[in-house]
Amino acid sequence: MRSVTVAGKEFHLTKRAVERAVGRSLPEPVREHFVVVSGRRWPPKQVLALATGLDRADFTTHQARRVLTRLGFPASRVGARRGDSANSRRAERGAGGKGSSHGRARSRTSAELAQVAAPEPPGEPATLADALRPFIGQWVAIRDDEVLVAAPAPRHVIAWLAEHGQQAQSVFRVPGSEESIGGAAPL
Amino acid sequence: MRFEFRAFPSASGGVLTPRPIVDVALEGLEAAPIACLLDTGALRTRISSEFVELAGIDLGDTISETVPVGGVRTVCSYAHVTLTISAGADRHSWDAPVWFCDPWPYDFGLAGLEGFLQHFRVTISGYEEYLEVVPEST
Numbered sequence: 001m002r003s004v005t006v007a008g009k010e011f012h013l014t015k016r017a018v019e020r021a022v023g024r025s026l027p028e029p030v031r032e033h034f035v036v037v038s039g040r041r042w043p044p045k046q047v048l049a050l051a052t053g054l055d056r057a058d059f060t061t062h063q064a065r066r067v068l069t070r071l072g073f074p075a076s077r078v079g080a081r082r083g084d085s086a087n088s089r090r091a092e093r094g095a096g097g098k099g100s101s102h103g104r105a106r107s108r109t110s111a112e113l114a115q116v117a118a119p120e121p122p123g124e125p126a127t128l129a130d131a132l133r134p135f136i137g138q139w140v141a142i143r144d145d146e147v148l149v150a151a152p153a154p155r156h157v158i159a160w161l162a163e164h165g166q167q168a169q170s171v172f173r174v175p176g177s178e179e180s181i182g183g184a185a186p187l
Numbered sequence: 188m189r190f191e192f193r194a195f196p197s198a199s200g201g202v203l204t205p206r207p208i209v210d211v212a213l214e215g216l217e218a219a220p221i222a223c224l225l226d227t228g229a230l231r232t233r234i235s236s237e238f239v240e241l242a243g244i245d246l247g248d249t250i251s252e253t254v255p256v257g258g259v260r261t262v263c264s265y266a267h268v269t270l271t272i273s274a275g276a277d278r279h280s281w282d283a284p285v286w287f288c289d290p291w292p293y294d295f296g297l298a299g300l301e302g303f304l305q306h307f308r309v310t311i312s313g314y315e316e317y318l319e320v321v322p323e324s325t
């Protein structure tokens with residue numbers, strides 16, 4: 001459990017409590033920054049507002065992001081490449097990148113390699129299939145190889161698109177096996 | 188209009204074989220084009236009935252048929268609707284018969300002969316994994 005002070009109020013938060021708080025909500029469109037909660041991208045302010053009950057006007061995106069990353073949620077921004085986040089940049093620096101007189105070419109110690117090999121915070125998925133992987137079995141709306149929203153039924157997806165004024169490229173349920181696509185020729 | 192085949196993740200890891208998919212928007216649901224598998228073996232164009240109410244389609248006095256789809260017996264109801272596909276700045280709309288099915292076992296709609304293939308000249312390159320559609324009226 002972590003004690004955090006936001007907008008002059010003290011909250012005792014855990015990662016699990018935050019995951020429960022966002023449980024039934026759908027993520028709003030991500031404009032720039034996002035955190036990953038239960039395998040989905042969320043605007044940091046939406047998550048912290050749901051977890052604390054505070055009005056979003058009471059804190060900034062950076063405050064929300066700081067609180068949530070300290071609880072262990074990965075964070076990044078739209079357009080960041082995999083491994084291009086602050087954490088991996090730190091790892092790169094620690095492994096002989098910026099600030100090292102030896103540069104990138106020098107040999108790395110095992111401790112340094114472990115740091116570099118640590119799980120990377122999320123950047124942009126490399127492919128649409130990668131982006132869809134967390135949502136197998138769910139209905140999604142996608143645009144430009146990005147998942148806008150995922151939900152259990154198409155009506156939730158349509159309602160979300162309407163509520164947020166978003167135009168999808170495609171709506172479908174993410175298949176998970178060849179069998180769920182193949183042999184699809186009826187009359 | 189050109190559409191790259193779409194690859195999906197496999198639950199057991201890796202990626203499923205990319206498939207020819209076209210995104211077809213129903214009138215009334217323009218913000219949410221429905222992914223349809225291009226199915227040259229299918230007579231009809233079929234979509235899940237879950238989209239009927241969402242698109243504001245009235246199936247009140249329509250005809251219906253019961254057919255086996257993917258091992259499931261499903262009841263499909265006919266509607267004549269306006270469909271739209273788009274790729275970049277190009278878009279094309281046409282009126283077509285679509286059968287809305289309940290239950291619907293697939294993750295996509297099926298774009299078949301009636302409703303889709305009869306309205307386009309279609310080139311499919313399985314090797315290069317793309318399909319190209321040109322409206323027959325142009």
